Amino acid sequence: MSPHKAPDSSRRSDRSRRAICDAALSLVGEVGYARTTIEGIAARAGVGKQTIYRWWPSKAAVLMEAFVDMGTRAAEADGTAGGGEHGIPDTGDLAADLGLVLRATVDELNDPAIEAPTRALTAEGVIDPALGAQFVENLLEPQLQLYVTRLRAAQEAGQVRADIDPRIALELLIAPLTHRWLLRTLPLTHEYADQVVDLALRGLLVQP
Incomplete structure (x- = not known):
């Protein structure tokens, strides 16, 4: 018989952590942030509420x-672990590249699984x-930097005005x-995203 191995507490903790994270996301999507409680998250995750309080100071921190x-x-x-973000494509066509990303952003913001926690964290961030x-x-800055990188590349290619601050x-x-x-x-539609790109680029692009 093989010797009995003690449970791996680190793996057990990670399973519990993920169960808690999944429970928080699902509850916020189902009942809203205001009606989501630590007790409800604990019950959904199958853990004691003290486990949650030991790891996080609030339900907002759990959701984050x-x-x-x-x-x-x-x-x-998607196979992008370690690379961080997907990045914004650089096909040489800035309008098409930005349109693709803004359309994807529209899809994400209209996805209930993403919309509910994003709204909750946005509201809590104003209060706290x-x-x-x-x-x-953790969430906004990495995405914003993708735009900065793409716009700077367009500047270097002579497409975007040199006096433009990509951050603005x-x-x-x-x-x-x-x-x-x-x-x-x-x-919030794809058509609206396309119009935003068109209007913004009228002020950003080098005019012939």
């Missing part, structure tokens, strides 16, 4: 890690400055989508 973890697992499934800073650092320019692309999504004033 769950959202980051969801992105990490998606990257692993520390959480808001973490939200920006990216807001012409991201802010309209975010504004419409937050206020729910009008539908």
